Amino acid sequence: MTATPAPELGSLAAIAACVRTGERSARAVLATSLERVRELEGDLHCFNEVTIEAAEADADAVDRIVRSGLDPGPLAGVPVALKDNLCTVGIPTTCSSKILAGWLPPYDATVVSRLRDAGAVAIGKTNLDEFAMGSSTENSAFGPTRNPWDLGRVPGGSSGGSAAAVASGIVPLALGSDTGGSIRQPAALCGIVGVKPTYGVVSRYGLIAFASSLDQIGPFATTVADAALALEVIAGHDPMDSTSLDRPAPSLLATLHDGVSGLRIGVVADFLSEESECGDAVVSAAEALAAAGAKVDEVRIPELLLGLPAYYVIAPAEASSNLSRYDGVRYGLRVDGPDAETMNARTRGEGFGPEVKRRIMMGTYALSAGYYDAYYGQAQKARTLVIRAFEAAYQDFDVLLTPTTPSVAFPFGSKVDDPIEMYMCDLCSIPSSLAGHPAASVPFALNPEGLPIGVQVLAPALGEAVMMRVAASLEASAPRSARGPVTP
Amino acid sequence: MTEYETVVGLEVHCELSTTTKLFCGCRNAFGDEPNTNICPVCLGLPGSLPVINRRAVELALRIGAALNCTARRSIFHRKNYFYPDMPKDYQISQYDEPINVDGWLELPDGSRVGIERAHMEEDTGKTTHVGGGGRIHEASYSLVDYNRAGVPLVEIVSRPDVRSAAQARAYVDELRSILVATGASDGRMEEGSLRVDANISVRPVVSAEFGTRCEVKNLNSLRSLERAVEYEVERQIALIESGGSVSQETRHWDEGDSSTHSMRSKEEANDYRYFPEPDLTPLVPDAALLAAAGEGVGAMPAERRHRLSSLLGAGSDLATRTDGSTDQVVTVVDLGLDELVHGAVAAGADPRLALARAANEAAANPDAARLLDPVAFAGLVKMESSGRLSATQSKEVLAELMANGGDPAQIAGRLGYEQMDTASLDAIVDGVIVANPLEWKRYREGDDKVAQFLLGQVMKSSKGRANGKLVAQAFASRREA
Numbered sequence: 001m002t003a004t005p006a007p008e009l010g011s012l013a014a015i016a017a018c019v020r021t022g023e024r025s026a027r028a029v030l031a032t033s034l035e036r037v038r039e040l041e042g043d044l045h046c047f048n049e050v051t052i053e054a055a056e057a058d059a060d061a062v063d064r065i066v067r068s069g070l071d072p073g074p075l076a077g078v079p080v081a082l083k084d085n086l087c088t089v090g091i092p093t094t095c096s097s098k099i100l101a102g103w104l105p106p107y108d109a110t111v112v113s114r115l116r117d118a119g120a121v122a123i124g125k126t127n128l129d130e131f132a133m134g135s136s137t138e139n140s141a142f143g144p145t146r147n148p149w150d151l152g153r154v155p156g157g158s159s160g161g162s163a164a165a166v167a168s169g170i171v172p173l174a175l176g177s178d179t180g181g182s183i184r185q186p187a188a189l190c191g192i193v194g195v196k197p198t199y200g201v202v203s204r205y206g207l208i209a210f211a212s213s214l215d216q217i218g219p220f221a222t223t224v225a226d227a228a229l230a231l232e233v234i235a236g237h238d239p240m241d242s243t244s245l246d247r248p249a250p251s252l253l254a255t256l257h258d259g260v261s262g263l264r265i266g267v268v269a270d271f272l273s274e275e276s277e278c279g280d281a282v283v284s285a286a287e288a289l290a291a292a293g294a295k296v297d298e299v300r301i302p303e304l305l306l307g308l309p310a311y312y313v314i315a316p317a318e319a320s321s322n323l324s325r326y327d328g329v330r331y332g333l334r335v336d337g338p339d340a341e342t343m344n345a346r347t348r349g350e351g352f353g354p355e356v357k358r359r360i361m362m363g364t365y366a367l368s369a370g371y372y373d374a375y376y377g378q379a380q381k382a383r384t385l386v387i388r389a390f391e392a393a394y395q396d397f398d399v400l401l402t403p404t405t406p407s408v409a410f411p412f413g414s415k416v417d418d419p420i421e422m423y424m425c426d427l428c429s430i431p432s433s434l435a436g437h438p439a440a441s442v443p444f445a446l447n448p449e450g451l452p453i454g455v456q457v458l459a460p461a462l463g464e465a466v467m468m469r470v471a472a473s474l475e476a477s478a479p480r481s482a483r484g485p486v487t488p
Numbered sequence: 489m490t491e492y493e494t495v496v497g498l499e500v501h502c503e504l505s506t507t508t509k510l511f512c513g514c515r516n517a518f519g520d521e522p523n524t525n526i527c528p529v530c531l532g533l534p535g536s537l538p539v540i541n542r543r544a545v546e547l548a549l550r551i552g553a554a555l556n557c558t559a560r561r562s563i564f565h566r567k568n569y570f571y572p573d574m575p576k577d578y579q580i581s582q583y584d585e586p587i588n589v590d591g592w593l594e595l596p597d598g599s600r601v602g603i604e605r606a607h608m609e610e611d612t613g614k615t616t617h618v619g620g621g622g623r624i625h626e627a628s629y630s631l632v633d634y635n636r637a638g639v640p641l642v643e644i645v646s647r648p649d650v651r652s653a654a655q656a657r658a659y660v661d662e663l664r665s666i667l668v669a670t671g672a673s674d675g676r677m678e679e680g681s682l683r684v685d686a687n688i689s690v691r692p693v694v695s696a697e698f699g700t701r702c703e704v705k706n707l708n709s710l711r712s713l714e715r716a717v718e719y720e721v722e723r724q725i726a727l728i729e730s731g732g733s734v735s736q737e738t739r740h741w742d743e744g745d746s747s748t749h750s751m752r753s754k755e756e757a758n759d760y761r762y763f764p765e766p767d768l769t770p771l772v773p774d775a776a777l778l779a780a781a782g783e784g785v786g787a788m789p790a791e792r793r794h795r796l797s798s799l800l801g802a803g804s805d806l807a808t809r810t811d812g813s814t815d816q817v818v819t820v821v822d823l824g825l826d827e828l829v830h831g832a833v834a835a836g837a838d839p840r841l842a843l844a845r846a847a848n849e850a851a852a853n854p855d856a857a858r859l860l861d862p863v864a865f866a867g868l869v870k871m872e873s874s875g876r877l878s879a880t881q882s883k884e885v886l887a888e889l890m891a892n893g894g895d896p897a898q899i900a901g902r903l904g905y906e907q908m909d910t911a912s913l914d915a916i917v918d919g920v921i922v923a924n925p926l927e928w929k930r931y932r933e934g935d936d937k938v939a940q941f942l943l944g945q946v947m948k949s950s951k952g953r954a955n956g957k958l959v960a961q962a963f964a965s966r967r968e969a
Contacts (some may be wrong), residue, residue: 085535243766320568427798
């Protein structure tokens with residue numbers, strides 16, 4: 001353990017306020033970020049690509065807007081990092097896979113446009129487990145990202161690059177995507193805040209699909225308020241995404257500090273195994289919330305344990321179809337062959353890594369004639385059971401509390417040979433994904449080795465406002481040392 | 489020898505004539521420069537998402553209504569298979585919850601063919617194999633045009649109710665008329681706007697079970713369809729008669745050698761791994777959607793045939809007609825001249841004569857005929873039925889009316905088609921009797937067959953100006969005298 005507290009970058013609102021008044025230029029803010037990249041990127045490997053020129057051009061554009069007397073927006077000059085499965089015009093977007101080698105998207109993801117429209121300055125594309133399949137960023141074709149709290153440990157995944165970039169103070173904000181926990185788990189392992197919004201609150205247009213019915217984009221930040229502001233910016237209806245909810249972005253900041261007095265909070269006992277430091281943190285968190293005026297009770301929701309096996313049928317099934325298009329015909333890698341079929345097989349054989357292949361095979365099998373009912377059909381029934389169990393629980397509670405992860409950041413290589421062990425990382429985060437509900441991970445404690453532990457706040461669909469209130473309350477009662485940014 | 493019955497079910501893919509594609513805003517147009525009407529969505533680029541074209545849904549509902557289907561809540565599925573002209577390597581299609589179900593289509597002969605479903609899906613791109621005679625396996629390379637990728641299709645699946653090659657042809661012909669009448673399609677088989685696959689089987693007429701079917705593809709015209717069904721039925725019967733059995737497979741119709749060839753067996757068929765498309769939400773045909781779908785849609789051909797036949801009065805039920813007017817009704821409706829006939833009848837024209845002139849003469853130039861003023865057309869028909877114009881004259885006047893418009897009485901006058909006065913007619917009739925004593929004798933003895941000859945002689949002498957009806961009356965009155 002060598003991590004030390006990093007210099008504070010200031011809140012997003014504070015950075016934007018300085019840039020908006022011209023007190024500090026966006027270019028100067030960017031320079032600080034890029035300096036931090038130069039200092040740490042060699043150790044951490046957060047990025048697949050740092051887009052210095054594009055970032056400088058964007059920062060200059062923000063500064064010009066300020067000079068012309070106009071308002072560049074609520075994230076004026078805020079440096080952000082983008083998970084490398086978000087499409088960016090003319091900038092390589094790889095999903096950390098060899099199969100997308102050389103592909104330059106001709107369009108920006110909706111969230112990328114919204115961040116830019118709000119004045120944010122994207123500095124690069126962050127590393128991930130290939131196609132967002134994994135919980136450690138070890139499945140990246142370009143090498144793993146390291147955890148700034150302990151360079152010998154994983155940052156979690158799949159959005160490990162984004163989490164590490166925020167946790168190390170390179171950027172105050174990053175976007176990730178969460179299919180079964182890919183924002184919340186790395187946020188917990190890196191001691192920062194990560195939010196997965198309600199399915200449909202943030203447009204998926206331009207997010208390269210892993211499992212379409214589960215994928216959601218969300219923010220990483222060092223504080224709940226920063227995450228809330230970022231979510232307000234990227235959320236809201238998008239006509240380019242049919243599953244985007246036709247409603248305005250949620251208002252989160254206005255009620256963020258209303259406290260938890262009178263809220264009914266359920267601690268999900270099914271996820272509190274004995275002698276678990278992550279479970280202990282949840283118990284402490286519950287006590288803190290009770291002290292702040294919430295009504296706290298234990299609740300048993302055993303159906304949530306069905307989530308993990310259901311998820312590992314549904315997500316691979318959708319992935320097997322979503323990843324079919326990487327066939328060597330139109331873009332990305334092509335390994336030639338005597339005919340189209342062979343070319344296709346060779347391209348996919350060489351282009352995809354082992355975990356991606358494993359999931360394509362599992363998903364293909366689950367959808368095959370004769371097996372569909374037993375696997376995919378059955379998994380959808382389990383998904384319905386999870387949703388109903390949540391519905392029942394939310395009759396009695398406003399939010400639920402669980403650990404974000406079963407354990408703290410683990411050493412490199414400790415789970416790579418055991419896929420099931422790796423899949424178990426998502427045990428607590430998957431149920432909300434299956435239900436399409438929002439969930440947030442808040443750094444709450446450090447274990448005896450000084451590694452961060454996250455607590456997960458779950459809310460029903462569109463319950464972001466109350467969820468963020470609870471998260472803010474937890475943050476207020478957590479030790480400052482439990483969250484980043486840190487310097488490795 | 490065993491007698492066999494033909495059983496055919498038809499799958500017709502119809503490209504909808506929307507302005508834009510099914511899931512994006514790209515132009516839906518035939519014949520443009522390759523790969524010009526494309527975008528991230530119809531190219532299936534990573535991160536792109538489909539958004540349904542509301543107009544396509546309206547047209548699909550319109551087709552369903554015209555085929556007497558029930559519209560229902562529907563969802564899209566993904567049909568997964570690898571092919572270079574499929575941008576996503578899956579096709580977004582409707583599977584077990586289609587938008588239209590359980591309809592029927594009435595053919596001109598009055599028979600009905602059941603419609604199992606009419607569902608929505610996206611078209612694929614188009615591959616051209618270069619070298620190797622255009623076949624994929626021998627080609628040196630292939631070119632893919634994605635302009636067609638994502639064009640909206642409705643697939644209309646019939647029940648296995650068709651019992652002959654001719655009926656299969658009549659079904660597709662009628663379906664095409666309906667699709668054109670709804671405005672949903674231009675119905676052009678040669679441009680691929682309408683593509684037909686036929687599921688063909690045979691069974692002994694005594695059998696209650698269907699035989700094993702073969703699906704025949706590449707039917708690019710009504711003629712190909714009819715010939716392919718005939719060929720396939722013969723092939724299957726010969727196979728069974730020689731002690732073999734039909735195996736379920738997909739076959740390719742080859743226009744060149746007029747036969748079908750095996751493409752792939754049932755075992756080689758893809759496992760499409762259908763599952764609900766997570767990127768789209770269910771389609772619910774609410775009142776607003778149904779109203780928009782129905783807007784501006786006229787009556788379908790079957791209904792129009794019934795309406796037209798009803799003008800002819802009792803005993804004119806289409807299915808039982810034997811006097812040939814079925815063909816006239818079908819022709820007139822096909823050509824869109826039924827409103828002309830209705831208009832003329834409303835203006836006092838004789839229905840049978842108006843129908844005959846429309847089906848025979850007006851049909852020669854349907855575009856002009858559709859522009860005819862029904863009142864002028866009625867005037868013409870009335871002049872003919874009252875005897876003012878002979879049939880020959882009437883046809884001439886009609887041709888002039890279609891070419892240049894105007895008033896039929898004035899045209900008749902200009903052409904010199906004045907009604908022949910009674911004295912002149914009598915003189916010609918008497919002349920013919922004198923010149924043909926033997927025929928006149930036979931006619932007087934009751935041989936009506938010779939009447940046609942005598943009439944012809946009068947027509948000849950009068951240079952076609954005599955009115956046939958009046959001539960017949962003149963002969964009749966002389967016989968009785």
